[in-house]
Amino acid sequence: MERDPLLDQIFWQALNGAHRHWSDGTGRIRRYTQGFSPIIAFADPARPDFAALAPWCARGEHFYCEGWTGAAPPGWRIEAESSMFRMVYQGAAPQDDPAPDAVPLQAAHAAQAVALAELCKPGPFGIRTIELGDYYGYFDGDRLMAMAGERLRAPGWCEISGVCVHPDYQGRGLARKLIGKLLRQHARRGERSLLHVMHHNPAHQLYLAMGFTDYLESTVRVVVAE
Structure with a gap:
């Protein structure tokens, strides 16, 4: 099927769109509010602004994120990596x-x-x-x-x-x-x-x-x- 920009960025589309009231963050990076699925999404996975998310994250929290392959930024650790369809x-x-x-x-x-x-x-x-x-x-x-x-x-x-x-x-x-x-x-x-x-x-x-x-x-x- 042809590529669909909404589908390509489905995590960001949800957290910054339909589920924005259930998420925290900025116009570049968001997470589901505590209690929901522990997921982070990026407006641009090539330039994730993890520092901007710090006010909404507690030390030791684990999150899933998709589409980002860069080095771990200061204050964050990559615990596991795999791939999904x-x-x-x-x-x-x-x-x-x-x-x-x-x-x-x-x-x-x-x-x-x-x-x-x-x-x-x-x-x-x-x-x-x-x-x-x-x-x-x-x-x-x-x-x-x-x-x-x-x-x-x-x-x-x-x-x-x-x-x-x-x-x-x-x-x-x-x-x-x-x-x-x-x-x-x-x-x-x-x-x-x-x-x-x-x-x-x-x-x-x-x-x-x-x-x-x-x-x-x-x-x-x-x-x-x-």
């Missing part, structure tokens, strides 16, 4: 809701959602992340078996994120059903769907089989404020 859905939207029995996740489910994310490690996740969009889950009694929801937004785009299935409940198609529900929801709103997956994550093959295609592969880092 940004994928765009190119298939047909489901005509029927494949997960009509999925439960909308509310604030009361936040601790369970964080616990599942810590177990499955889908990416940066915080106690308030489920406030960023619609999240849905499947429960076995009081146990959250699986979840998926919405995070980054830009005009015409919405990200599917937080896709998790507890190891005890894998192989039941729960992730596919929840993703399908979100794909249908986005299409009905006139939005296109994207998602992110680390390059080593076997879920990449599932997403390809579902109709997602690789848009780009970019550097992702975990950085620590010192």
